[in-house]
Structures are given as C-alpha cells and as structure tokens.
Amino acid sequence: MQPSVASRVAGRDGFVAHVGRRSLETVRALADYRTWGPLLVGQMRRLGVDSVPITLFIAVFTGIVLSLLSSYIFTGTVPLYFVGALVGKTIMMELGPVLTGMALAGRVGASIAAELGTMKVTEQVDALETLAYDRNSYLIVPRVLAAALMFPVVTAFAMGVGVFSGWVTAINLLDLSTPEFLKGLKLFYRFKDIWFGLVKSASFGAAVALMGCLQGLGARAGAEGVGLSTTRAVVLGCEAILVLDAFWALVLL
Amino acid sequence: MIVLDHLSKAFGPKPVLQGLCLEVPDGQNTVIIGHSGSGKSVTLKLIVGLLEPDAGGVIVDGEVVHEMTRERLMALRGRIGYVFQFAALFDSMTVEENIRMGLVKRGYDQATIRERVEESLAVVELSGTERRYPGELSGGMRKRVGIARAIALKPHYILYDEPTTGLDPVTSAVMDQLMIRTRDLGVTGLVVTHDMRSAFTVGDRIAMLYQGAIRQVGSVGEIQATEDPVVRQFIEGRPGDAAAAPAGRAE
Numbered sequence: 001m002q003p004s005v006a007s008r009v010a011g012r013d014g015f016v017a018h019v020g021r022r023s024l025e026t027v028r029a030l031a032d033y034r035t036w037g038p039l040l041v042g043q044m045r046r047l048g049v050d051s052v053p054i055t056l057f058i059a060v061f062t063g064i065v066l067s068l069l070s071s072y073i074f075t076g077t078v079p080l081y082f083v084g085a086l087v088g089k090t091i092m093m094e095l096g097p098v099l100t101g102m103a104l105a106g107r108v109g110a111s112i113a114a115e116l117g118t119m120k121v122t123e124q125v126d127a128l129e130t131l132a133y134d135r136n137s138y139l140i141v142p143r144v145l146a147a148a149l150m151f152p153v154v155t156a157f158a159m160g161v162g163v164f165s166g167w168v169t170a171i172n173l174l175d176l177s178t179p180e181f182l183k184g185l186k187l188f189y190r191f192k193d194i195w196f197g198l199v200k201s202a203s204f205g206a207a208v209a210l211m212g213c214l215q216g217l218g219a220r221a222g223a224e225g226v227g228l229s230t231t232r233a234v235v236l237g238c239e240a241i242l243v244l245d246a247f248w249a250l251v252l253l
Numbered sequence: 254m255i256v257l258d259h260l261s262k263a264f265g266p267k268p269v270l271q272g273l274c275l276e277v278p279d280g281q282n283t284v285i286i287g288h289s290g291s292g293k294s295v296t297l298k299l300i301v302g303l304l305e306p307d308a309g310g311v312i313v314d315g316e317v318v319h320e321m322t323r324e325r326l327m328a329l330r331g332r333i334g335y336v337f338q339f340a341a342l343f344d345s346m347t348v349e350e351n352i353r354m355g356l357v358k359r360g361y362d363q364a365t366i367r368e369r370v371e372e373s374l375a376v377v378e379l380s381g382t383e384r385r386y387p388g389e390l391s392g393g394m395r396k397r398v399g400i401a402r403a404i405a406l407k408p409h410y411i412l413y414d415e416p417t418t419g420l421d422p423v424t425s426a427v428m429d430q431l432m433i434r435t436r437d438l439g440v441t442g443l444v445v446t447h448d449m450r451s452a453f454t455v456g457d458r459i460a461m462l463y464q465g466a467i468r469q470v471g472s473v474g475e476i477q478a479t480e481d482p483v484v485r486q487f488i489e490g491r492p493g494d495a496a497a498a499p500a501g502r503a504e
Contacts, residue, residue, distance in 0.1 A: 035358075122341060122344075124344070126303050127341035128343075129301075130301050131330070131354050131355040131358060132328075132359070
C-alpha cells in the first residue's frame with residue numbers, strides 16, 4: 001500500500017523528519033572544521049560572488065518597475081516623494097531578499113543538486129566515504145555555511161543597486177528631484193529595515209543550499225534521477241524561502 | 254581478517270543477501286563470483302559500512318562494522334582501500350588530487366604525500382598522468398588510477414568491485430597483474446567479479462555467491478573441478494537452468 005501524503009511529509013520517515021535529521025547531522029559536522037574549513041572560501045566565491053551579476057540584473061529592473069509603479073499609484077493621491085519611501089522600504093525589507101533568494105534558489109540550489117546528484121550516481125560520494133571523509137563535513141557544511149554567509153552580502157548589493165536604479169528612474173522619468181526622492185527614502189527608514197532583510201537572506205541561503213544538498217544526495221541512479229532532484233531542489237528552495245519569509249515577518253515585525 | 258557472519262540485506266521486498274557466511278583470510282586474494290545482481294557489490298559496501306545489514310554482521314579485525322562509532326568506522330576505512338567498478342574518481346580533480354585526497358585526510362606531510370602519489374602511480378604504470386583529469390583517461394587508465402588511489406594509503410585490505418569489467422583482454426591482464434602484485438605486497442584482497450579468467454588468475458580462494466548465500470568456496474583447483482551444477486554452469490558460461498539443483502554448503 002502506498003503511504004499517504006501526510007505520512008510522506010510528516011511521518012517518522014517523512015520529508016520533515018529527513019530534513020531535521022540531516023540538519024542535525026550538519027550541525028554536528030560543524031565540529032569537523034579541518035575538513036570543511038579549506039573548502040569554505042571556494043564555495044563562498046562560487047555560490048556568492050559568481051551570483052552577483054544575475055542578482056544585480058534583477059535588482060536594476062526591480063528598482064525601475066517599483067519607481068514607475070509607485071508613481072502610478074501615488075499620482076493625484078499622495079505626494080510623489082513617497083516614491084522614495086516605497087522603493088526603499090520594499091526593496092530593503094521584502095523584494096531585495098526574496099527576489100535575490102528566488103533567483104539564487106534557481107542558480108545555487110540547482111547547481112548544488114546537480115553536482116551532488118552526479119557525484120551520488122557515479123559513486124563519488126561513496127568513494128569520499130571510503131577515503132574516511134564524512135559526507136556532511138565535506139559536502140554539506142561548506143555549501144550551507146557559504147550560502148548563509150554570502151546571501152546577505154549579495155542581497156546587500158541588490159538592495160543598494162535596486163534603490164539606486166529606482167532613484168535614477170525617478171529623477172529621469174518622473175517629475176521628482178533627488179532631494180525629494182531622498183526625503184521620501186528617509187521618511188520611514190529605520191535601521192531594522194536593513195538587518196531584517198539581511199537576517200532573512202541568511203536563512204534563505206542556508207535553506208536553499210540545504211535543499212540542494214539533500215536533493216542531490218538523495219538522487220536516484222541515472223540522468224533522469226539527477227534532473228528530478230535538481231528540479232525538486234529549486235522548487236523546495238523557493239517554497240522554503242516563502243515559508244521563512246512569513247516566519248520572520250511573524251517573529252521580527 | 255574479514256568475517257561475513259550470516260549477512261542478510263534486502264532492498265524493499267527484494268532480498269539480496271540471505272545469511273551469507275564467508276571468511277576472508279589475511280594475505281590472500283579471495284574472489285567472490287556470481288551473476289549480475291547477485292549482491293556482490295552490496296557485500297563490499299556492507300564491509301566498509303556504506304550499507305547496514307538487516308541481520309548478521311561484518312567483522313573486521315575483531316570489530317563488528319555496523320556497531321562501530323563514526324570515529325571507529327572512519328579509522329576502519331583508513332585500513333581498507335576500495336576500487337570501484339567505474340573507478341568513481343572525482344571528476345573535478347586531477348589524477349594527483351584524486352590520489353592526494355585520502356592522504357591529506359590522514360594528515361601526512363606534503364613530502365610524504367608527493368612520494369606516495371609518485372610511488373602508487375608508478376605501481377600502476379601511470380607515471381606522468383598527475384595533471385590529467387579523469388575525463389581525459391581511458392576506462393582502463395581510470396581503473397588503474399582507482400587502484401593507485403587505494404594503494405597509496407597502504408591499506409591492510411583492498412576491495413575490488415568488478416575490476417576487469419568492460420576492459421579489453423590486454424588491459425584486463427594488466428589489472429590482474431596489479432591485483433597479484435598488490436597481494437604480494439601483503440595486502441589482503443577481496444575481488445568481486447564475473448570474469449572467470451580473471452578470477453582463476455588472481456584468486457587464491459574462490460567463493461560463488463548464489464541466491465544470497467555462498468554456494469561453494471574453495472581453491473581455484475577445487476572450483477575448477479567442482480561437480481556442483483550451478484557453479485559448473487557459471488564457470489563454463491553455459492546458458493540453461495541449473496537453478497533447480499540443490500544448494501551446496503559453504504565450507
């Protein structure tokens with residue numbers, strides 16, 4: 001008999017228990033810093049620095065659209081300098097972290113799942129274990145840590161570029177001057193706006209990388225299995241971002 | 254010594270091993286032969302703790318593998334080299350980096366590591382390939398690098414998973430010579446294969462795995478002279494159904 005959806009998700013051997021067990025093993029593997037330490041910088045570059053171009057591309061257009069959209073909404077009802085407030089607040093607190101997270105769930109999550117999935121089906125993960133390496137220390141910890149450390153950095157860039165492109169749009173395409181845009185930007189600004197976004201993005205990074213690792217290491221034999229695990233990693237990474245987004249809104253706001 | 258004690262393992266409803274018993278004596282090459290899918294590779298993975306048995310156990314140097322702590326298991330793996338069927342080289346690393354992996358983990362200094370890499374590549378006659386990637390090597394060369402990676406660690410045991418499968422006769426003979434040379438260096442070998450020519454060449458003892466248990470075990474001469482119809486059919490490579498014959502007993 002096929003197990004029910006509920007037991008597959010929340011049962012003793014279900015998805016939630018599996019993620020929990022793996023998370024605990026990953027935390028335990030943190031003690032093995034001699035294994036993951038030398039790999040961390042390389043992963044930070046690969047998962048973080050190499051993701052900057054796509055993130056900035058998204059941030060530029062988000063800033064432009066937000067600026068134009070808020071002008072459209074506010075014209076005739078609210079003073080136009082509120083465009084600065086909306087662009088700043090929205091990008092720092094929500095769109096910066098979430099859109100960056102989603103983009104990186106595609107790029108980073110898929111790349112990790114495909115890499116580890118291929119290693120799994122070609123027995124490279126088994127080979128690693130037979131050489132006395134712990135798979136959690138060698139494969140999971142450096143990726144999860146690198147993503148948790150680098151997502152906030154990439155998100156900070158995205159925030160800056162998004163606000164900048166919103167400002168450029170406002171002064172060139174809208175009837176708004178720089179002092180007016182800055183007035184709006186400062187109006188509701190609180191330092192919490194920034195750290196709230198960055199804390200969220202760190203958790204998004206850890207979740208996206210963990211999903212990529214779990215799906216990759218759970219890949220079944222063959223190219224189809226690797227493809228399936230890659231797709232699942234992206235979908236689960238995006239879902240995790242949305243769940244964590246709601247969680248942080250409940251906890252920190 | 255490696256002792257397989259009433260090993261049982263199933264994947265879902267499909268039993269693979271059903272009470273397998275076998276002793277692998279030190280300093281010899283023991284060969285496990287059997288049909289594809291008979292559980293030969295599963296047996297090797299149980300020995301290094303990559304899989305856990307459903308019943309029974311593997312005892313290596315007096316310790317039960319599946320009862321070991323993580324640290325003890327890692328120490329055990331330091332004493333066992335594993336040559337995978339498709340080599341399982343890390344494809345993003347060069348040949349040298351592949352061989353270095355296990356040595357770095359054991360904390361050797363750079364000079365020793367360099368020496369061991371050169372030495373092990375010389376044994377498998379692949380000196381000069383240090384900077385090449387696995388994708389640039391032939392199947393036979395990849396398998397030899399797999400052996401070099403295993404012997405660089407100077408293990409007590411080496412497990413060979415189908416070492417000659419998919420190789421041309423000349424490369425297979427080279428692999429056989431390597432396994433014999435490794436045995437002569439004092440390393441205990443456990444080879445799983447269905448290549449009978451290779452089994453008779455490298456084996457000191459041969460065990461036939463059939464329906465999840467050892468059907469017969471003996472010296473090369475004893476296996477060649479066997480009257481067990483299942484073993485006979487397998488070593489002669491004859492088609493037909495010998496399965497109806499009663500199961501023999503492992504020694």
